[in-house]
């Protein structure tokens with residue numbers, strides 16, 4: 001489009017020259033000059049297009065957008081036709097899709113691929129937080145969060161691990177008590193898991209936990225779920241900016257902004273409460289960590305430079321929002337998928353329960369320390385992550401400058417996505433990829449092997465920041481649920497679908513399950529956390 005505009009400008013210029021010079025230059029000469037200029041422009045345009053990864057063409061302006069459908073599925077089809085590195089113009093954006101695991105690793109270890117695309121959603125978030133920030137702010141926040149989250153126990157080593165395990169254990173016990181209340185009747189596991197998983201991340205970030213039926217939690221949860229759905233609704237606006245001004249779509253965009261503001265009011269109340277009781281020598285949670293950092297910066301006279309000069313409290317609120325949405329929906333969806341696969345694969349379920357009974361016995365619940373001795377349970381989780389690929393396109397990357405990959409040019413500002421679902425279902429990498437088979441992750445010596453083409457948390461510099469917490473949490477919730485309950489299909493219900501609902505993650509469609517108790521209930525103990533709904 002731009003090239004067409006500049007070509008017409010050029011011809012207009014030639015015409016002006018002709019008019020100016022009048023009879024001194026003959027018209028045929030000007031026409032010939034025009035044709036030569038246009039032809040050379042067309043040649044360089046074609047050269048530019050040829051330097052891009054191959055891909056499908058579409059009509060002008062919209063490009064391949066009308067044929068996009070469900071992005072990760074359409075990209076899978078296109079990858080079969082155009083290969084492991086293809087590009088497609090979607091509206092005004094060039095999207096580059098990588099589906100070969102070596103290429104994905106090669107690209108995402110490079111600094112140039114750490115940028116985020118400039119889209120309406122990104123503008124709403126204003127480059128704050130961690131997920132959507134880039135450049136110096138992202139780099140400093142990533143390092144800061146990485147270190148601080150380790151101190152809070154997102155690590156397999158040291159005392160921190162015990163603290164984290166304690167937090168998760170309390171929520172697992174509470175979940176088990178809540179499930180017992182269903183007395184084996186059909187239930188939707190979604191709200192039960194949402195509460196437990198949210199309480200873990202809310203505990204780490206803001207020392208808050210919610211009780212079952214708490215209205216504030218219901219609202220927060222609805223906002224997150226709606227946000228995930230709206231994310232799916234407004235993403236066409238990333239490609240054709242006018243799309244978000246269409247009737248209905250404009251409201252969706254406004255709702256994204258309003259929901260964010262409502263969440264921010266909630267976070268602000270907590271920040272204010274934390275400030276009143278702040279102890280500079282003892283950080284209780286992530287809000288404290290940030291407030292202490294701000295106080296330290298003030299004392300050292302570098303408050304203006306902190307967070308690259310961005311508003312301190314807005315940055316804390318966006319960080320809380322990022323961690324809450326990244327750490328809640330992903331783990332809840334993964335746990336729901338685990339239940340789906342257990343209902344669909346009773347033989348695997350039996351093997352998991354046999355392993356738990358043999359290694360743990362019936363007198364206690366599994367703990368993080370048991371992880372290495374429960375390989376089948378652990379690989380059932382890995383196999384679920386492989387088959388569900390809940391974040392199939394990771395978070396869109398965007399090169400900060402023109403880069404070359406595999407001999408092709410990837411222009412600065414284009415959208416680059418790894419096709420994780422393609423890597424996870426590639427028959428050249430996995431034997432019978434559509435079969436649910438946890439044993440594929442166990443080697444001949446009985447040890448767990450994670451091949452380098454297994455990448456549910458992404459790879460490289462922007463790889464998931466919460467993978468350690470995610471793995472601890474999924475293990476504890478799943479192992480304890482399977483130890484305590486036999487998950488059973490509801491008589492008359494069809495097996496839960498493998499077709500997910502597409503939003504920011506791929507979540508299972510709603511299904512019912514019966515949790516039939518296998519052992520006595522466990523008493524929860526979490527007095528150290530505040531019950532938000534209790535006052």
Ligand code: HEM
Pocket residue numbers: 108130131132142201322323326327328330331334390391394395396456457458459461462463464465466467469470
């Ligand atoms: C099963 C659970 C999870 C899965 C499958 C998952 C997967 C992912 C993926 C694929 C990415 C994008 C990587 C990329 O852009 O290349 C990501 C980014 C991220 N995840 Fe997770 N995640 C999970 C849980 C969590 C948890 C529990 C937290 C937080 C406590 C978290 C925090 C983040 C953050 C902050 C980023 C952005 C990192 C950055 O932009 O530098 N995730 N995750």
